Each structure stands twice: as C-alpha cells, then as structure tokens.
Amino acid sequence: MAAPKTRDRVVDAALWAFGTRGYDGTSLDDVAGEVGITKQAVLYHFPTKEELLRSSIEVAAEEVGAALAQALRSVPPGFGRVEAIVKATFSLAARRPEVLGLVRSVTRQGGAPAGELAGRLSALLDDAVAFMAAEMEAGRFRSLEPRMVVLAIYSSVIGVATEPEVMRVLGVEPDLRSLVQARRQMIEFLRAALCP
C-alpha cells in the first residue's frame, strides 16, 4: 500500500478535528500538527480554512453514501432495508464517529457549508423518501408523511449514534455492548412505528 498523500492526510485530520471539536474549535495549527507539517503547508493545499472544510464535507458525504449504498446491496425492499440502514449508520458511528459528527455540526451550523453537504446528500434522502412512499403504497408500511418519517428516522438514528453524553445521563455507558443494544432497540422501535 502506497504512503498516503499529504493532501489526503490533511483532509483526514481536518475531518476528524472538525467532526469532534467543531469547525470553530479547530485551528489550522491543530490540523497541521496532527499531520506533522506546518500550517502554511496546509494553506498550500487548501487556500482557506473554509475550503478545507468543504473538502472534509465532501469526503464525509462520500463515506456516508458509500456505507449506505453498500448496506443496501442485495437487500430486498421492505423493513429489512430500514434495518440495514440503521445497522450501517451505527457501524459508521462506531468506526468513524467524526464522520457523523461532522454531518451533525455542519447541518446545525447552517450557511454555505450546510448547503454543500445538503446538496451532496440530497440524492440519498430523495431515494429514502421515494422508498418510504413506495412501501406505504404497497401497504407494507403504515401510511404517514414519507418526508417526515425520513426526517424522524434520520434524526433519531443520528441522535442516538452521536449522543454519548445523553446516554450516560440515562445510565448507559457508551461502550460497544450498549451501542449494539441501542441499535437493536432502535430497530425494534422503528419496526413498531413503521410496520402495521
């Protein structure tokens, strides 16, 4: 395996930092230090900090898209698809927490970066809405507003997968076992909500 290019290592470090400590909480020096180069080297690859954020968002969006696409491969329509999505999301949250962390903080913050991310994920969400509508049409899912259902599932899964602090308050240590349990419970919850 070839040594990763500096540019990619910079984006990776930025994705991690932005996704965990937030954009404003991360300085270019932080990112550069992580990679082992100077801040000016970072600015050589990315003219501004915001450009670096855009690249991080791009990578994060790709990763989310890839994870979900792979999860859905050879899973027939029906609730199994929802299950696959939830599992893939939890797996991503455990493997690369910074990716969903970035999604959360960027969508929250709003502005141009949020629009950027939104554009890159809109196809995914559109597919999800269409899937919901089709399942409802076929009578396999309860009839609700498809867009709202997608939004509810999105926020509950993202929330549970990225809210260790709240879990801790509820007396659940965010270790691997609890995460697996949370995942199972989330699936049961959604099954109850969706399947008549």
Add this chain to the structure above:
Amino acid sequence: MAAPKTRDRVVDAALWAFGTRGYDGTSLDDVAGEVGITKQAVLYHFPTKEELLRSSIEVAAEEVGAALAQALRSVPPGFGRVEAIVKATFSLAARRPEVLGLVRSVTRQGGAPAGELAGRLSALLDDAVAFMAAEMEAGRFRSLEPRMVVLAIYSSVIGVATEPEVMRVLGVEPDLRSLVQARRQMIEFLRAALCP
C-alpha cells in the same frame, strides 16, 4: 415592568449566541456588543467565558424544565403525556430556538459543561424513563427498553425541531405551517411506535 438587569441581559445574549453560533463561534465582544456594553463589563459579571456558559446552561435548563413541567400539568398518564411533551418541545423550538440549540451543541461538545447540563436535566430524564416503564408495565405502551425509548424520542424530537437545514433538503420550508405539520406527524409516528 422593571428594566431588566444588565447581568440578565448578558446571560440572555450569551444564551442566544452560544445556542445559535456555538460557544467557540461566539466571542465575548459579540455578547457585549449585543447588550451594548464593553467586554470588560461582561467579565465583571462573569469572571470567565466558561462561567458565562454555565449560567447560560443554567437558564436554558430551567426554561426546558419549566416548559415541560407546565405541559404536563393536569395531563393524565398515557400517550397524552407524550403528546404534550412533543407539543411543548416544538413550541419551545419555535419560540426560543436558541434554548434547544444550546442543549444540542453542549451535549455534543461534551466536557464539563455537558456534565453541568446533564445534571440539571437528569431528573427530567429519570422521570421520563420511570413514566415509560410504568406505562409499559400497565400495558398501555409496547414493551421496549424504557431508557432507549426515551433516548430515541429525545433525539428525534430535538432533531426535527432543530434541523431546519435537513428539512429544507427534504423540500420542506421551515415555516410555521410546516413545523405544525411536522409536530403532528411526529406525534403520529410516536403513537404508532408506542401504542400496541
């Protein structure tokens, strides 16, 4: 009505700024400017920026607690309580978006401030868990893990109520009518999930 004390106006401005632009994205000069005083006057009332955050969290937690307590007054046990909670949360999100925004960003960021907030809201969450358990015991709610159900409801409601960007991607403009519709759909969704 007496003119509000400077100190309270500072906390209010800080709550708004921290809740919308985030802690790191807000400078003491921003807060001071909003109030119309100098940064040093802010530091007179609050020795450090973090202390100001703690006070903001305190006020936010009180506001959430008050909103929920008032919503539950004279609502008998059963799904009606869930409905009342969701309505109160959406109402709070529309009236004072910065309050839930602060809750979100603080719980996300972690650290001491998150612990602070967690402590102030833990009683609320404990009550919610106990309520869920009792309802399940009585057979009015589907039997699921009560803590996970609370977490799922918490994150989906908070998510929907504070994710205008995602709503926009789904083709829903975050105006008042859509918010009311989202609230209704959220209640239907939870009813389906909880009630056998």
Add this chain to the structure above:
DNA sequence: CGATCTCCTTACCATCTGGTAAGTATTCCC
C-alpha cells in the same frame, strides 16, 4: 546543465481572543 514545477519551510503580519489593571461615576450607608 538549466529551467520549471511541486511541495514544503521560515519569517512575518494584522486582527481577534480571553483576561488583567486601574480608574471613575453613581448609589448606598453611616
């Protein structure tokens, strides 16, 4: 060999950051 391009460094800078120190106007208390 010399030129150019890529990728990085050192040196620098204006601005902003949270925070300190000292002074001042007003009010309260005696």
Add this chain to the structure above:
DNA sequence: GGGAATACTTACCAGATGGTAAGGAGATCG
C-alpha cells in the same frame, strides 16, 4: 460629608488565529 460597594469604563497585554510573502529542496523535463 466621607467611605465603601456597585457597575461600569479606558488602557493594555500576551498569545492564538487565519493568511501572505518569499525562499529552498528535490524531482521532472528539455
């Protein structure tokens, strides 16, 4: 009236921040 407490202000500071300018090492190319 004099002293002290309250609620600010102006003046200041050290360090961090995003960003610029210029230069250098090394590979590629003619």
